[in-house]
Each structure stands twice: as structure tokens, then as C-alpha cells.
Amino acid sequence: MELELFDFHVDDIQWGDRTSLVGSQLSVSHAEIQEQIKDLTGNIKWNAELARPGESKRIIHVLDTLIPIAKLGEEHRTFPGIDCPARLVGTGQTARLRNVLVTIAGNFPHTEVMTPIEKPREGLIDMSGVGARYCHGSDYFHIVLTLEGEAALSNLAFDQALRSIGVRVARYLAGVQKSGAASERKTIRLDQVQSKLPKVVLIYQVQSQIPLVRTFYYGEEISKTLPSFVHPNEFIDGAVVSGTYKSERKIPTSLHCANPFIEEMLKRHGSEINFLGVILSRGYNDSFEQKKKMGLWSARMARILGADGAVAMMEGTGNTTVDFMQTVKACEEEGIKTVAVMHEDNGARGYERPLVDHPVEADAMVSRGNRSEKLLLPPLDEVIGGEEIDLHLKAKHDPHTPLFFDPTIFFGAHCQMGASGFRAAYES
């Protein structure tokens, strides 16, 4: 199974009469975007803005980010099962705008009828300043689509529409006409490698509970399922799509598609490790018994695949840590050496117990830093996506004034704190 990936890097992004990539300049036509999504936006007011790395801009109410990917010259589509029938992906040719994001921001039409678990959490992307290293996306060029659903639209219809809009624009941008644009061509496959390299899997636990708090695999909500074996190429082609709005703790769709863990394991495949693939599992199972079983099944799948070792990472926080730790425990019991990656919640003053659950088997942990340590965040010149920052349902904040808050206010904070090389450590 082989995927030919063409990565394009852009140097700038601007509005233009036609959407095109000339050299490394991306022009985006507002009218053409409108044409792409007009049948989806009957009850949605929207506007589009651009943001670039280093600009003094703060994007608020971010719901998801998508990396532009499109299949070349075939009927298959990226993001299978979302706004199109599902077909298997991970083969053929894919074009990708490696440092561009389609960023969906905005508000649901009826937050007042949402139960607390359904309510989106605030997610900021700071394009510069202190916050830039805490949020996913500050080193990307953004086309920000701010959506406001009208009253006639239900929350669930808005949820579906915003996903379809994001996916369509992401496919459209990657498929755009290119002239003089150089791409980096990569052939991605899991070749047979010499037998003495250790066989390693990535265990990839997502959050998927109820509508508005879920993750899709080929357009299907991952619910009370068994873990699934997924080829890294399928992730690259958008087989896994985010539908949760727990901003700081979510894995944005762009990071499902271009995941640093998958990339690192592909990089080491054949030289240091024999990367077997990804085990996609689900956290937040309802009972301890279910949490334990998700761990047992994931470990058993890794064992059947022949894994000697595993890297485990998870989306979310709180009780899903138990599902995650049961997985680590089960892997170790099956003889699979495991390293697990997690954020810590040491409290604003740093003295709280780092993890809510930490069995002895989890003896090789990688930290993503203390997510509850407060930061002083001066305002940035421009605010995109709304008028007020929502301090996680507790208060409203004027985005033009300094904000004193912890990293949970940032979009994709757990992932980005890890990618930025943050960890927690004792300091005296």
C-alpha cells in the first residue's frame, strides 16, 4: 500500500480574483470559496479572513482546523465519508498544502439548549506572542472562516455543515491550479524491513462520546467500538476527522492528517524501527469494566500484530486517563514495552498530583507540560472570529485587554505543548 504525497509550502497567502498557487504564493478567491460552499450556507452567515505566522492576530472561537489535502486525478476523495461516500484511501496521489490551514471559527446557533458536555470550549490561536507556542496553528497560513448559524438551524445541522464546509474548502484549496510551484514528493509505505528491527505500533486514543463530542473514521462516529487498525496513509488522506469542540484537549483534524507521532514513526521506519501501523482506540468509555476492555483489546491487537513496543497517546483529559492507563497496563502485561505521552495538571501553583491515574506499569511517561499553570497574555492587535473570549463558560473577557489564564484557553494546546517540546519538571 503506497501513497505518493506532494507537499507544497507557501510563503504568503492573499486574496485574489482566482484561487491559485503561483510559485509559493497562494491566492484565494472569495467568490470561488462562496461557490464551493453556497449549498451549505443557506442558514449560515460567514466571512473569511487571512492570518499569517508572526502577525499580531488572535483567532477566537476556533472549532476546527483542516490541512488542505486533495486526491489527484482519480475519483477517490480525501476525508472519505465526510460530504461524500466513503471509499478506501491511503493509495494513489495526494496534494497537500503543508503549512496552510482552513480554520473554522464561530458559534453554534443554540448554545442555550446544550448540556454542559456539549458546549464548545473556547479555543484561541495566537499568531504571535507568548501564546503562539501553546496553540496549534500559529506557524501556519490560515484561511479563517467564521460561521454564525441562524436560528432556523439546529445545533446538529450546524455541526454537520461546519465539518462539510471545512472539508470542501480544504479539498478545494489543495486541488487548486498550480504553476511554477515546487513540491516535495514523498512515497509513503510501510516496506518490509530487516527482521531484527523492533516492531512498534502507535496507540492512538481519541475522544468520542456523543454528537458534538466525537471523532469520525471514514465518516462514521467512533462509538462503542472495538479498536481499529489503521494504516498511516489513511490518516494522511483524512480518514480520521474531528467532531469534538473541546478545544484545548482535542486533536484537530489537521493533526489527525499530519500527526507528529505518525510522522516521527514513519521517519524512523526501516532504520530504527519496524513501524507496524496505528491502533485507533476510544477513551471516555462509561464504566471501569469498559475502560479496561478497551485497554485489553488494544493490547491484544498490538500483540497479534507482533509488536515489541508501543507509543501511546490520547485525546482528552480526566476520566479518559483511566482508559489510557488500562491500555498501557494491558500492553505491558502482554509483553509490549510501552511509552505513554500525557499532559499534566499540576495546578496553578504546581503542587497537585500530576496524573489522576498512574498505575505502576506506566513506568515510561513523556510529559507535555503543566496545563494548569497561568500565563500572562497581552492582547494582540487584531481579533478574528468573534467579539468576546469565553472563559470556559465562567465569564466573558474583552479580547483587547490582557488575559491571565492557563493554556487550556488555547486551541490544540495539549498537542502543541508537546510539539513545542514543553514538559513539566520539579522546580525548587
Add this chain to the structure above:
Amino acid sequence: MAKVLHYLNQFFAGIGGEEKAGQEFLFLPKPAGPGVLLHDLLKDGQIEYATVVCGDNYFHEHEETVLASLTEVIAQFQPDLFIAGPAFHAGRFGLACAKSASFVRERFEVPAITGLYEENPGTREIGRHVLVIQTGSSAASMQSTIKRFAELAVLLLNNDQESLELFKEEFCLRIPRRFTVQAAAADSVRALDMLMTKLRGEVFESEIPRVAAAPHPVPAAIQNLSQATLAMVTEGGLVPLGNPDRLESSRGTKYFKYSIEERDDLRPGEFEAMHTGYDTSTVNADPDRLIPVDAMRRLERDGNFARLHNYYYVTTGTGAMPAKMQELGVGIAEELSTSGVNGVVLTAT
């Protein structure tokens, strides 16, 4: 000319003892109490010195007001250095020193120092970059402590990083706490590196220590249940519809009690759950499934226990800080035990 702002309580400022613990926040454009000696020691540096004073009780009863007043003083006086205390082993003053120094350091990035005895509860409230000079337990060591304050103040005002590190090493209190630091590589790289080491059977170091939770011994059974008064407590966030007291839906910091007197069950539409950690629709459809008034009344009528307490207690457990939950738990337990409650049905979500 460098400016120093010094925080003191009513006692050290010379206003009075316990009877003056309600002293309101006060700005004095001069040194007071131990500040007089400190100012003398700093005199070569041409220091403009001011003092803020607040009663020990006033600070804790009106913390927001005090910090707002402190904000105004900071804006007007613009200090280059904030000094609080020393508080030695004085608990309320130590907490006020820790909180005010942390506030000034974190919100205004003004260097802040205080002095505490190692067992002062204020050590739990020290912000990451506040420097805490280790003191003795009583004000008997005032003279030597103030000399240390002066040494540190000079190092901070001169931004003498090298000597500062040595000073911290020798004289500052070590409070082991975990904060975010920069590692050499991204998590994905470190995870793979650690895995390779682990697979080779070599020694590796986990980045997150395993800190065991404090054990919770099972309490003794109630000897005579038929004579007992029972109460219900939950972290599941059940509140009267509309959430009149604004219980947080995550990372709770408060608890409330609500009456169930003369209720045989909790009807949908009168109560709702504020909780981001579980799907609350089932509880909203029948609140008895979280606070089982219906079942408890039946057991009460059948004489299984004597009486159901008139109130249930509630907080929100999701994403909560264990230390805060412990504090809330103690509060709830104290209220219940003074109300004659013998046992609790504790429902978690």
C-alpha cells in the same frame, strides 16, 4: 530612582494586634515596621519606599477588593520591586504575603520577594517566580531576615543574575513544584527515543513521577442504622433549574446545599446537572438517578434508617484540583457532622 513597595499586616505595621485584624487596605508613602530598617539598609541606592498595609482578616475576607486596591497602587506607584513580610510562621499573614507577592509578580511582572518559615501554609500559594527567603519560625530572627531581604533586593534591583542564583541556592526556601519547562525535543521525538532505550533494556527515566494518592481508609460501619440520619452528597453538579448560585460546570471551587425537605422525589424540570464530564441528559430526565430521593424515602419509610437529612450537598468534580476538592470535602463533612448526620450516600459520576 528605584521604587520599592512593601506589604505588611496590621501587626508588623504597628497598627495593632488581633483587635485590628479587620484593618482595611492602606497606602503609606513611607517605610513602616521592619521596612524602616530595610529602607536604611538600602539607602545607598536612593530608594523611593512605600508601604501597603492590610489586616490579616480583612485580606482573606475581602481578597478581591484588596487585590483591586493593590492594582491601583501598582499602577500609580510603579514599583521596581515588591516585598511582602517576612511572615515567619504566621499563617494568615503568610498566605496574604504569598498571594499578594504572586499577584504582583504574575500580573505586572514586577520582581517579588517574601520570607516564610518552611511550614507556613503560605508556601502552598507561592507563584512560580516569587523568591521566598527561608526564615525562622518567629520574629526573633527579624534583624537577620531583613538583612537578607536587603541583600536580595539589591541583587534584584541591579539584575545581578549570577549572584542571584547563588543567593537562591543558599538562602531561598525550596518548594518542590512542577512547572512547564523546555525540553530538548518535541514529545514525539522524546517518546520514540525513550521507547528505543526501553526496548534495548537500558535504563530510562520517566518524565512523570508516580505520586501515589493518599489512602482513604474505609470508615467503620454505622452500628445502628435504624437510628441514623443519612445525607446525600454528590460531585455530579445537580442544582435547581437555572443554576441560581452559579455552580461551575467544571473545575469546581464551591459547594452548595439544596433542600429536599418534603420531597418524595426530584422531578425533571426542577433540577438540572451542571457538569461537563458526563452526558447529563439522563440525570436531567430523572434527577433521582443522581440524588436518589425516591429510593431513600422508601428506605426511610420502611425504617431502614431513621431520617433523611433535609439538604443534599453538591459540587462539580470534573477537572477539579484534588487540593480544592479536599477543602470542599472537609467543609461539607463539618457541616454534616454538626447537623447530626451519621452517614452519607456519596454519588459520583
